[in-house]
Amino acid sequence: MGAAAQSGTIDWTLRDRLGWNWPQSVVTYRVMGGKSEYDASSLKLVGPNGPQAFQLSDVEYWPSTTFIRSGCVSFVAGPLAAYGEQKYILGPRKGDGSVPAPSTNLNIASNETEATLSTSVLGIKVRLGSQIYSSPVPPEQVPGPVLSLRLPDGTWFGRSRLYGSTPISGWSACVSDAGPVFARYVASYSYADGRVLQIRISLNAGDYAACFDCTVRALSDRPSADSQNAGSSDGWELVLGNGIALPEGVKIQGMRYLAKEVPFRVDPGSADPL
Structure with a gap:
């Protein structure tokens, strides 16, 4: 990847030097701008086939303006043929603001x-909202x-559930990034002993799979031994078989399990959560 910047524009050039054919994928680049260089309200991205969708995230603006001081730009690049080259240019719209922004298949x-x-090939229905319990449950x-x-x-299947011995005092969940290039969902569960389980789900435009990631942190810098021992039995699991007919089964890691429910357990307390 090569990048060149002019006043108000950035050129990214993707090149393959390994002789590989690269599939379509989301790429993200960091952008740093001057006080009147990149106006987030009037940017467009032009790729090999013309204008295309892009997404800004983690943006810091110059005070009282819409100009980007720092941030990330994400877009769908490729496919890129072996030894091929593609150029992407981010710059001002220059009077074509009435033209609808390009879309993706992410909804x-x-x-x-x-x-x-x-x-077009995958859907995930997630819970939103928050709740604080008067007494941990x-x-x-x-x-x-x-x-x-x-x-x-179009078949809907599966569900999720929490398990363990430590009560939970509250939870919250929201969509933190809503396209058009990627969507990000964050759910946080607060345990009575001070630990917080955070579950993040990311889905990119054009993808056939979603990324699940989870972390556990303690509110105190030095959690007690009791808290650490209790945490090894707490977590959440994704049940994949609910809603799929018994003869059809669920394919996981190359093996077919003929069961109504196949728990896909994610245990934050283990070295290998899957």
């Missing part, structure tokens, strides 16, 4: 209690983050 639909993140009484998933043929 986000939401109401007060749930959101659906989807591409067992994990099995707390709603999981994933309500269901959608196959390419």
Whole structure:
């Protein structure tokens, strides 16, 4: 990748020097701008096939302006042929602001209690909202983050649930980034012993798979031994078989399990959560 910057524009050139054919994928680059260089309200991205969608994230603006001081630009690049080259240019719209922004196959639909993140081949329905319990409750009484998933043929299946022995004092969940290039969902669960489980789900435009990531942090810098021991039995799991007919099964890691429910357990306390 090569980058060249002129006043108000940035050129990115993607080149393959390894003789590989690269599939279409989302790329993200860091941008640093002067006080009147990159106006976030009037930017466009032009790729090999013309204008295309892009997404800004983690942006810091110059005070009282819409000009970018620092931030990230993401867009769908490729496919790139072996030894090929592609150029992408980010710059001002220059009077074509009435033209609709290019779209992708990433869709986000939401109401007060749930959101659906989807591409043409995958959908994920997630829970939104927040709740603080007057008294901590067992994990099995707390709603999981994933309500269901959608196959390419439109079949909805699966669900999620929390498990463990440590009570939970509250939770919150929101869509932090809503396209058009990527969607990001964040759910946080606060345990009574001070630990916080955070679950992040990312879905990119054009993708057939979503990325699930989870972390656990303690509110105090030095959690107690009791807290660490309790945490090894706490976590959440994604149940993939719910809603899929028994003969069809669920394919996981190359093996077919003929069961109504196949728990896909994500245990933050283990070295290998999957």
